[in-house]
Amino acid sequence: MSGRDVRRLAARASNMTHEAKRDIVARIAAGAVAMGVTDIFVAAEPFRIASMALEHMGLDVGVHVLDLAVSNTATDTEQAVAAFLERGCTTFASLGGDGTNRAIVRALHGAGRCEDVHLLPVSTGTNNVFPVLVEPTVAGMVAGLQAAGRLDDAGLAHRCKVLHVRDPRTGRADLGLIDAVLLREDFVGNLLPFDAGKIDKLMLTRAEPDAVGMSPIGGMLKVVAAQDDAALLVEMGAGSLPPFSAPLSPGSFQRVQVRSVAQVALDVPVLFSGSGVLALDGDRELALEGGAEVTARRDGPWLPDIAAAMRWAVAQGIIARSHTNPTRS
Structure with a gap:
């Protein structure tokens, strides 16, 4: 495909x-x-x-x-x-x-x-x-x-960074390479581009302003490169940061509102709480009810x-x- x-x-x-x-x-x-x-x-x-x-x-x-x-x-x-x-x-x-x-x-x-x-x-x-x-x-x-x-x-x-995801309720584990995105009011298997208004939180191994997709949402505020031993946690919503347009798909911009961005050290788990759909590298595959832990590690190929x-x-x-x-x- x-x-x-x-x-x-x-x-x-x-x-x-x-x-x-x-x-x-x-x-x-x-x-x-x-x-x-x-x-x-x-x-x-x-x-x-x-x-x-x-x-x-x-x-x-x-x-x-x-x-x-x-x-x-x-x-x-x-x-x-x-x-x-x-x-x-x-x-x-x-x-x-x-x-x-x-x-x-x-x-x-x-x-x-x-x-x-x-x-x-x-x-x-x-x-x-x-x-x-x-x-x-x-x-x-x-x-x-x-x-x-x-x-x-x-x-x-260099060994690439990997986002390791674990659902403590079911014990299911999965991984992503670039982004883990918590979507509200979405559904597993949806193949359409993300609606910026449904993005609640995302964690990025690479936050790059010269990319397309989820990466520039963080990258336009704080750059995290492939070689950096950190990930970037982005929380969406109203706050002190002004809204801006980001290319969430090739040639397609959406207005995004970011509440906060913060670097997260490798091997430190971050809780994505609540219900919703967790998308990994664009694929909506994991339905959450009680949340999931996301941890960035440098343990890829x-x-x-x-x-x-x-x-x-x-x-x-x-x-x-x-x-x-x-x-x-």
């Missing part, structure tokens, strides 16, 4: 076609192979995006298409991650937005493998705070270098700095030696 959900119709987001995604997959693969990767693993899916992208490239590497059960839900992504891990893959390139990458990280957490995995998230989704806008060829090159272990000494990757990694590799003379020590991606 990445790049084709109803939120694109309700806002002004561009539509990501299957052909465009195939082109991105092909460019990532070309970059990885140029750096010496010998095995590429992809999952079969109904639209054959990855498999069709690779089958006509004439790559002189092993292309492994895993035929997995398909449910057309986020479970498909989680099952694919598990299958890749079983085959020894520790470098992942993803296509999607915040929601797609949330499913990947949820699977990695469930397997206890976040510390082992480097993730290169290429932006193709609706809300794109977590993934990066990058030339796919270059992302593939860095994925290839990472899979070969040539970036291990660079120190240019490693995210390489793509531009810095390329510059470091050139400075170390690694690019010229990229066709030795074959590995898997």
